[in-house]
Amino acid sequence: MTKDIFVYVEVQDNKIMDVSLELINKAKELIDSRKDFGFQVVGVLIGNKISNLAAEVIYYGADKVIVCDHADLSLYNTMNYAEIIKGIIKKYNPEIFLYGGTILGRDLAPRVSAKVNTGLTADATSIEFDPNDEFSKELWITRPAFGGNLFATIVCPNHKPQMATVRGNVFEKAIRCENKRGEILEYKYDIITNNAITLVRKIDKIQKKSDITKAKIIVSGGRGMSSNIDLLEETAINLKGEVGASRALIDEGLCPKTIQVGQTGKTVKPIIYLACGISGAVQHTAGMENSEMIIAINTDENAPIFDVADISIVGDASKILHELNTRFK
Amino acid sequence: MNIIVLAKQVPNTTEMKVNKETGTLIRDGIETIINPDDLAGIEAALRIKEKNGAKVTVVTMGPNNAESMLREAYGLGVDETVLVTDKAFAGSDTLATSKILAEAIKNLEYDLIIAGRQAIDGDTAQVGPQIAELLSLPQVSYVEEITDIEEGFITVIKSTETHSFELNVRMPALITTLSELNTARYMNVKDVWESYDKEVKKFNNNDLKLNKEEIGLKGSPTRVKKTFIKAITKKSEKQILNAAKAADVIVEALNPHL
Numbered sequence: 001m002t003k004d005i006f007v008y009v010e011v012q013d014n015k016i017m018d019v020s021l022e023l024i025n026k027a028k029e030l031i032d033s034r035k036d037f038g039f040q041v042v043g044v045l046i047g048n049k050i051s052n053l054a055a056e057v058i059y060y061g062a063d064k065v066i067v068c069d070h071a072d073l074s075l076y077n078t079m080n081y082a083e084i085i086k087g088i089i090k091k092y093n094p095e096i097f098l099y100g101g102t103i104l105g106r107d108l109a110p111r112v113s114a115k116v117n118t119g120l121t122a123d124a125t126s127i128e129f130d131p132n133d134e135f136s137k138e139l140w141i142t143r144p145a146f147g148g149n150l151f152a153t154i155v156c157p158n159h160k161p162q163m164a165t166v167r168g169n170v171f172e173k174a175i176r177c178e179n180k181r182g183e184i185l186e187y188k189y190d191i192i193t194n195n196a197i198t199l200v201r202k203i204d205k206i207q208k209k210s211d212i213t214k215a216k217i218i219v220s221g222g223r224g225m226s227s228n229i230d231l232l233e234e235t236a237i238n239l240k241g242e243v244g245a246s247r248a249l250i251d252e253g254l255c256p257k258t259i260q261v262g263q264t265g266k267t268v269k270p271i272i273y274l275a276c277g278i279s280g281a282v283q284h285t286a287g288m289e290n291s292e293m294i295i296a297i298n299t300d301e302n303a304p305i306f307d308v309a310d311i312s313i314v315g316d317a318s319k320i321l322h323e324l325n326t327r328f329k
Numbered sequence: 330m331n332i333i334v335l336a337k338q339v340p341n342t343t344e345m346k347v348n349k350e351t352g353t354l355i356r357d358g359i360e361t362i363i364n365p366d367d368l369a370g371i372e373a374a375l376r377i378k379e380k381n382g383a384k385v386t387v388v389t390m391g392p393n394n395a396e397s398m399l400r401e402a403y404g405l406g407v408d409e410t411v412l413v414t415d416k417a418f419a420g421s422d423t424l425a426t427s428k429i430l431a432e433a434i435k436n437l438e439y440d441l442i443i444a445g446r447q448a449i450d451g452d453t454a455q456v457g458p459q460i461a462e463l464l465s466l467p468q469v470s471y472v473e474e475i476t477d478i479e480e481g482f483i484t485v486i487k488s489t490e491t492h493s494f495e496l497n498v499r500m501p502a503l504i505t506t507l508s509e510l511n512t513a514r515y516m517n518v519k520d521v522w523e524s525y526d527k528e529v530k531k532f533n534n535n536d537l538k539l540n541k542e543e544i545g546l547k548g549s550p551t552r553v554k555k556t557f558i559k560a561i562t563k564k565s566e567k568q569i570l571n572a573a574k575a576a577d578v579i580v581e582a583l584n585p586h587l
């Protein structure tokens with residue numbers, strides 16, 4: 001019998017990634033919505049010298065943590081990690097397995113899906129149990145789909161575990177609670193000698209100037225700003241924020257991919273998101289609609305961006321930003 | 330050395346719009362392109378070919394008219410193309426697609442398989458890693474640079490959120506490429522011209538002999554339950570403002586946070 005919701009807990013530089021904690025909390029919410037199932041939230045921690053982090057996973061809401069700690073696992077290796085997860089799935093039969101939509105998660109989860117022959121839905125923006133049947137364990141996973149403002153709800157009825165990847169900032173993590181108790185289980189790792197990939201060197205990334213996922217204010221531009229990118233930068237400096245962009249500006253080569261907001265870029269949740277000349281395609285809004293306040297400027301009063309905006313200004317974004325900047329002189 | 334590049338023909342979706350009344354895609358007049366991450370894969374393979382010598386084969390799964398994309402690939406300078414096509418394959422989700430492609434690849438020779446990271450029309454980024462698993466190959470996804478190839482090894486750089494890693498990978502192996510990896514060349518007029526005489530190899534399920542339970546809609550673990558247009562979540566009054574008034578409104582909203 002399958003049971004429980006498993007969450008892959010990703011660790012980078014001996015720190016748990018926020019997205020994993022967000023998923024732990026989401027799993028808790030799902031379980032609370034179906035108390036009769038008697039499911040638990042189980043974190044899965046794999047790596048080298050990571051056992052000390054298991055308690056943290058519990059403080060953030062997990063009932064159990066399965067730990068696989070081994071010196072061989074210090075360098076992430078898809079084959080070995082997927083093999084371990086397969087072993088864990090075979091041993092514990094989880095009903096559901098969630099992964100952060102990080103570079104690692106998007107590398108690992110599909111490999112696992114092929115290994116255990118189950119479905120995987122990428123970049124979920126909402127997850128719930130079948131809302132029409134309170135006894136159903138079928139997970140309804142919604143993601144932005146193909147083309148314009150379309151969403152698709154995906155199910156995986158006959159294969160287990162039901163799996164999804166979710167990007168950071170889509171769900172919220174719980175408040176850390178040190179009183180929380182849970183069980184820590186060790187998973188024995190049979191040495192797999194897959195040495196097809198070896199590390200030549202690890203390069204610290206040149207600290208990126210900006211990290212839009214942490215910015216409090218984002219001045220974001222779309223195709224409607226393509227001839228005035230400087231204005232976005234100037235405004236961001238004045239507002240002590242960061243510049244974001246729609247994919248249109250990345251495709252045109254005007255902005256780096258690192259600042260793309262949306263389904264295939266970053267998910268952001270700033271206090272203020274100023275959307276300038278962005279039409280508001282679902283792939284874009286998927287990455288910013290949880291911002292605390294959205295101010296949209298667009299010349300087209302029918303632009304869908306206004307459907308998610310708290311303040312909707314119909315007007316020329318370049319002129320307005322220019323005027324705004326004069327206020328800070 | 331044999332290199333297989335997996336490529337997909339996709340609609341130029343950044344220009345795709347939805348009919349809000351019917352909730353369906355407006356497909357009329359949408360041109361198709363080689364998926365950008367896959368195009369980077371083709372380019373990477375061609376550069377290896379130029380430097381080290383290699384035979385480059387492009388493999389795609391799709392309807393018959395995906396052949397036009399393969400002609401385009403010939404125009405770029407690849408040596409062989411394969412179209413994996415069968416009605417029985419229609420409706421496959423990513424895992425079923427991966428099984429079909431993996432089976433097709435078993436009929437070909439390869440040292441290196443290059444897949445685009447993800448297709449712009451689906452964006453699941455799953456097919457590469459799934460094929461690697463099905464063929465038991467080591468994989469490196471999100472490759473942003475190929476630094477070296479020699480003696481059965483390929484050296485690549487990939488980045489995570491915090492670090493970059495230079496990795497030495499024993500071939501046969503599968504890597505997935507980002508469109509940022511390189512800038513694709515233009516088609517060569519002579520190659521374009523000759524592409525019409527070249528053979529596009531076709532595999533259907535008589536060749537691959539996959540169990541019907543493993544492919545198409547039936548063989549797909551995931552199903553689309555429904556598609557819908559997002560309900561409007563918020564509605565604020567639209568204000569038609571001149572620049573000065575608009576700046577006032579924005580400053581007022583910003584003030585508590587500056």
Ligand SMILES: Cc1cc2nc3c(=O)[nH]c(=O)nc-3n(C[C@H](O)[C@H](O)[C@H](O)COP(=O)(O)OP(=O)(O)OC[C@H]3O[C@@H](n4cnc5c(N)ncnc54)[C@H](O)[C@@H]3O)c2cc1C
Pocket residue numbers: 145146147148221222223224225245246247248249260261262263264265266276277278279280281282283284287297298299300303315316317318342343344448449450451452
């Ligand atoms: C699978 C997939 C994934 C995608 N992922 C992403 C993603 O992660 N992020 C993303 O952003 N997009 C993504 N897209 C693309 C997305 O569908 C849209 O094409 C894109 O967001 C459009 O960018 P835009 O709003 O800047 O451009 P457009 O849609 O061209 O809109 C430009 C807007 O600017 C307005 N405008 C023009 N001039 C002015 C002016 N002077 N002042 C004010 N307004 C003006 C116009 O009225 C228009 O509304 C994805 C697409 C697909 C198919």
